[in-house]
Amino acid sequence: MSLAEETEMTATEIDAFLSRHETGVLALASDNTPYAIPISYGYDTDSRSFYMRLVSTPESEKRKFLDSSPQVRLVVYDERDGGETYHSAVAVGTIETIDPTDLTVEDVEQYGTTKRPLFEIWGESKANLDIQLYRFEPDELSGRRTEIDRGDA
DSSP states (O other): OOOEEEEEEOOOHHHHHHHOOOOEEEEEEEEEEEEEEEEEEEETTTTTEEEEEEETTTTTTTHHHHHOOOOEEEEEEEEEGTTTTTEEEEEEEEEEOOOGGGOOOHHHHHHHSOOOOEEEEEEEEOGOEEEEEEEEEEEEEEEEEEEOOTTTO
């Protein structure tokens, strides 16, 4: 098995890739401590922004990281053609909380088309959960396609 080709995706290819998917891994860091979670997202190709609804308990580790206004990295990836082709996109920047009273018509439309979070299994009752809306307009957005040559193996 060898690397046959690795290429950067164009902005159009990145937008199409991110629009096809709805899940990724959101990584946050605070005081040199990393924290990563699987999330569901919606992606707006016009603004190149991600929309997320993140759920936590008020005292959770997730909430502590989100409340620290950390730099974040969102990684979305897939495997195709039986493992012959891999795609990945990485977005880097700062996540922003959206107060429901500050939602614009465009925000409401975007959240309306965003998939319901797939990662929503809780040991707490909904009354004990903190549900926050976030917008992520990355400072950096890149994508890569990698093709593997498996030879005759």
